[in-house]
Amino acid sequence: MAVAADKLDPLSGRKDLVEGHPTFHDVTEAVCAPIESPSWRWWVAFLMSLSVLGILGIALAYLFYEGVGIWGLNNPVDWGYAIVNFVFWVGIGHAGTLISAVLFLFRQKWRTSINRASEAMTIFAVICALMFPLVHTGRPWLAAYWLLPLPNQMDIWPNFRSPLLWDVFAVSTYFTVSLLFWYVGLIPDLATMRDRAKTKTRRIAYGIFSLGWRGSNRHWQHYEKAYLILAGLATPLVLSVHTIVSFDFAVSQLPGWHTTIFPPYFVAGAIFSGFAMVLTLMLPLRSWFGLKHIITVKHLENMAKVILLTGTLVGYAYAMEFFIAWYSGNPYESYAFANRLFGDYWWAYWTMVSCNVLSPQVFWFKKARRSVLVLFIVSIFVNIGMWFERFVITVTSLHHDFLPSSWDYYSPTIWDAATLLGSFGLFFTLFCLFVRYLPSIAIAEVKSVMPEADPHHGDDHE
């Protein structure tokens, strides 16, 4: 069966990571082109994102004016869209860290084409996520002492036994390390941008952030060391951050939440949703900005494989939750899961299962893994499914808890929806600004995996 095969490097026998044998200079030109002469497509994407960001502005302004009463929260369901969106966005970030840190430590060279944009995605997703703890009370100016242990005359101190506080530390550490890692990786490329700058503003702006990089041997040595250390620091975060996010649920004694499978299940889900979002972003990026020879079909195929793996892991976790609910013999636990399948929110549960477990199964087929259209559609399905996963976990366990007298149905309001939609506006606006002003592919790193970087490149002898 001859499904479009990749060309193999005659020496290493591996697939070419950059197609069409461009020179180093061609790569620089290709990556810098969208920054130096943006296409009309960028303006369309940017203005659309900006208008959605405007919706967020309106939703938040009304929230701050009126308070959380504008949301659909009710008495049993006192955690609604705010935490659902928070967990969704934190999860998205994990793929970026996995690509940039874990694949780096495992010497997966294909990461070089996608790590920069994935890390940017991580940072913007974590910004979106961090927004929700700040605004979820409707009174963000008080968040400083609610979230952080700061001395104050009220003697208010966060509860160190609460996973919500662990979350504050986990996510802020994650944000700091991700930002540093991304920034350190950017320095050589920022210097390239500085040296190519045609206007004074650009020269100064890129000049400040490239920290005087001249590309000397000494610079590279320090750079490589710093990068390795940061990769080492970021790697445990891939596992720890979503583990702690899952503790928000798992540590409380509510049927459907109080399960030991939550940490690995959440981490798998996070990587799953993150890779879907990477695809959602990369597919238009590579096609609109003429980067198909750098982000090749091989890269897409690899990501599809990760999605298949993690989607199946998530499916296993769903099944295991049901097994344990039955095996435990706990009537409350069994009820919580029966209620997910056939209760008031059956539609959310089945949306989640179809999107997360069924849709990635098409990636067993090589043709599907290499089809841009299929990849894009599945990536959207996975994004939807993973949002619904958090919705199902949060709402179904809360709306029918131990006391039938307090059961209620939760329905979001227009303001809940506007905040969710608006967070996408924030995310895509930041991402648009990123591709407009920063090299969306790590130029220096891509060059290092091209055949020309091999010291024996061009040698005639064996």
Place this chain on the structure above:
Amino acid sequence: MPAIFPRWTNKIPLAIAVLGPLVGAGVIFGVWYYWSPEFTDVGYRPEQPVSFSHKLHAGDMGLDCRYCHNTVEVAAKAAIPPTQTCMNCHSLVKTDSPKLKKVRDSYESGKPIPWVRVHQLPDYAFFDHRPHLAAGVGCSTCHGRIDQMTVVQMDQPLSMGWCLDCHRDPDNNLRPLDRITDMNWDPHSEEALAYNPNEDPERKRKVVPPEHCSGCHR
């Protein structure tokens, strides 16, 4: 290529690394200290429409607090006395004093004197005088030496941390139940130090002040 930035700019990262944490710590300290009621509210002394002197009435003449603030033991608020209370005496005493003109006008017209409130808690804090007095917290513990004030001012911050200090360890601020309005009670006196509220036969129940959120935020 010529250098874009002058040489001194190399020191900027170092300056940020050193000054950043210092400025951050300074801001936290500044907010903690200068933005607290202990700094902003203590000493608040608004001008009152009538220059009523607590020093004269409660101090020199020894009127009991409860003569005017008569609801303090039975209600959440210690009443601000109506003009009629003033006129109990002043229909006979100093009937011509120009300083009391507003009081007489108020009495005749029936319009209350617009006293300016000195001790104001936020709406979300439910404070009730009754259990505090029943527990033996004296007037002067929170309001200071009113009997020495010509114009009343805030003596204590009334901040949450200040409330909690006492709620967590009330014993030193409790006194025998018949000494509540005693302005001369000194919490550091031998008598005060020797007093143990848990062994006072006059008390019907142990003092257990709430420390949970809904104790005050209902």
